[in-house]
Amino acid sequence: MDVDHVRIFDTTLRDGEQAPGCTMTLEEKLEVARQLARMKVDIIEAGFPAASPGDWAAVHEIAREVGTPDGPTIAALARANKDDIDKAWTAIQPAANKRIHTFMSTSDIHLEHQFRKTRGEALELIGEMVTYASSLCDDVEFSPMDATRSDPEYLFEAIRIAIECGATTLNIPDTVGYSTPQEYGDLIAAIRANVPGAEGVVISTHCHDDLGVAVANSLAGVYGGARQIECTINGIGERAGNASLEEVVMALHTREAFYGLKTQVETRELARSSRTVSSFIGVPVPPNKAIVGANAFAHESGIHQDGVLKNRMTYEIMSAETVGLDGNALILGKHSGRHAFRKHIEALGYTLTDEDFQHVFVRFKDLCDRKKKVDDRDIEALIVGETQHTPHIYKLEHVQYSSGMGMVPTATVRLVGPEGESRTDSAHGTGPVDAIYKAINRLINRPNELMEFSINAITEGLDAVAEVTVRIREQGASPSGGSDPTTINLTGKRAAQQIFSGYSVNTDTIVAAAEAYMGALNKMLAVRQERMKAEAVAYAAGYADDPGALPADLFDSGSAG
Incomplete structure (x- = not known):
């Protein structure tokens, strides 16, 4: 074990995606995983395979594509039961470097009220399930959930059992963001001093930001002897989020003389990773955000x-x-050719498929006709916008609007549907964006609620490219004819609503707003189709009560649904 190396365990695709409104499609998860690999994180926690067939498929596909011999370890989360562990193990099979991450609570409040188990029963389960996971995989991580609110002596005993049963990494979660840096650092040091075998395993931090000290706690844990940090891009995650990857990495990088430790992360990929995740989940990065904020x-x-x-x-x-x-100024212009443009974006660190490159190049030429000066920030915004791989169930073909003082805002929209049919409708609204959205809703007729609408200027000046992000929530039809906060799946069960994001950049802010809204709607419709298909397969295979129990061979090449 390299005592000078701090492993970066990224859980953006698992804990991060669990945050409300941070849902990603399979293709978006793959792109985030590719970016994490480019950034050289040590471990990618790709998801929670037992959660659904779609989650299993996403983890399996990430393991297949990103889990190369020289790439990151691919981890999957599993509760402390054999069914979860089996699903995790089958999902990560294609990866060269695999890890099963299993957990069980150790705090009395969790054991009594959530798991309804005695301390003795929990210890027995920990030993049994870590042993089982270790029989499948050489690399097993165990997390005593809510560790910072657990009785220390009992926590030490749970960790000792996990080590004896084969755990190679011990994660100490501050599950509810309760601890302080002094307490957390002392806890890590106490584990190293009091638990037999702790010196032979990697101790990890996993800190939530409920009190705003997730990064501070993680660094205190490292100072106390932890050699793995679990974190997420932009700090996304449950409630107030997780420790921010870019912040812990740059703290160790900038203060290497103090900590005497290093990560293997390629720091020049931090800003790009931040923008990619932000655009996919529809959560803008605050301008005062450390490391990657605009200010x-x-x-x-x-x-x-x-x-x-x-x-x-x-x-x-x-x-x-x-x-x-x-932030270098782009030396290319509207007369630049494809070869020069491709060389430039490759110099920025982007590798695009021929199809994606063509889309970005067309948008670049259009942008050059509209703006006097195009710089790298504009180019990167175009790349992010054009490579999201948002499904195009409906394509926005035409939008026209009229608005002004003393006028009734009106919009006309033409969409091309899934069968290639063209449909047009018009609507009035409180403003041009409202009118456009109402016209689109009339054409698609799929109930949803607009949760968030934000506009940012990518660069300075009146001709700046507008970056628009929208987030919508799917609505079901209630028996009374209104909206219902849940939807019914094929097994007859109610499923919680999801929040979907859309993103677009355009010199015309209103057009960008329309494109972003269409992106969110298409994502909502695609996920609904994937969900119904997966449930139909589960139902036909006799797994109606537990679609997550679907065997691996029911999926074609690991793709969702």
Whole structure:
């Protein structure tokens, strides 16, 4: 075990996606996994295979494509039962480096009220399930959930049993974000000092941000002897989120002299990773976000500006280039050819398929006709927008709107449907965007609720490219004719609603708003189709009561549904 190396365990695709509104399609999960591999994280927790057939398929596909011999370890989460562990094991089979991550609570409040088990029963289950997982996989991680609210002596006993039964990584979750840095660092040090065998395994941190100290707790844990940090891009996750990957990585990178530790993360990929995840889940990065926020390297104060002009180190402890925020001006223009443009985007670190490249190039040419100056921020926004692989069940073919003081905002929309049919409708609204959305809804006729609508300017100036993100929530039809907060699946059970995001960039803000809304709607419709198909397969195979129990061979090449 390399005592100077801190492993980065990314759980964006598991814990991060569990956050309300952070649902991703299979193709989006794959793109995030590819980016995590480019960034050289050590472990990708690809998902929770027992949650649904779609989750199993996503983990399986990530393991197949990203889990190469020289790539990251692919981990899957499993509760402490054989069925979950079996699903996790089959899902990660294609990966060269595999890990099963199983968990069981150790706090009295969880044992009594959630699991209804005694301490003795929980210890017995931990020993049995870690032993079973270890019989399948050489790399097993065990997490005593709610560790920071557990009785320390009982926690030590649970960890000792897990080590004896084959766990190679011990994760210490601050599940509800309750701990403080001093407490958490002391707990990690106490585990190393009091648990037999702890010196031979990797101890990991997993901290939530309910009190705003997830990053501080993670770093305190590392200082106390942990050598793995579990974290997510942009800190997304349950409730207030997880420790932010970019923050813990740059803290260790910038303060290496203090910690004496390193990660293998390629830091120049941090900003790109942040933008990719943000666009997929429809949650903008706050401008004051550390490391990757728009203001992270901005200086407005006269004193600060003076110092930075003389020497950037006066007010910057790291360079923007280190995290991939170069912001170089693009030297290409509307007369540039495909070859030069491809070389430039490759220099930015992007590798596109021929189809994606063609889409981005067409948008680039159009943008050059509309803007006087196009820089790398515009190009990266186009790339993110055009490579999301949002399904096009309905295609926006035409949008026209009229609005102004004293006018009734009106919009006409033409869509091309799944069978290639063209349909047009018009609507009035409180503004042009509202009118467009009402016209689209009349054509698609699938109830949904607009949860969030945000507009950002990618660059400066009146001709700036607008970046629009929308989030919608699927609505079911209630017996009374109104909206229902749940939907009915094929097994007759009610399923919780999901929130879907759409993203677009365009010099015309209203058109960007229409494109973003269509992206969210198409994603909602595609996930609904995948869900119904998976449930139909489960129902036909006799797994109606437990679609998650579907055997692996019911899926074609690991794709969802």
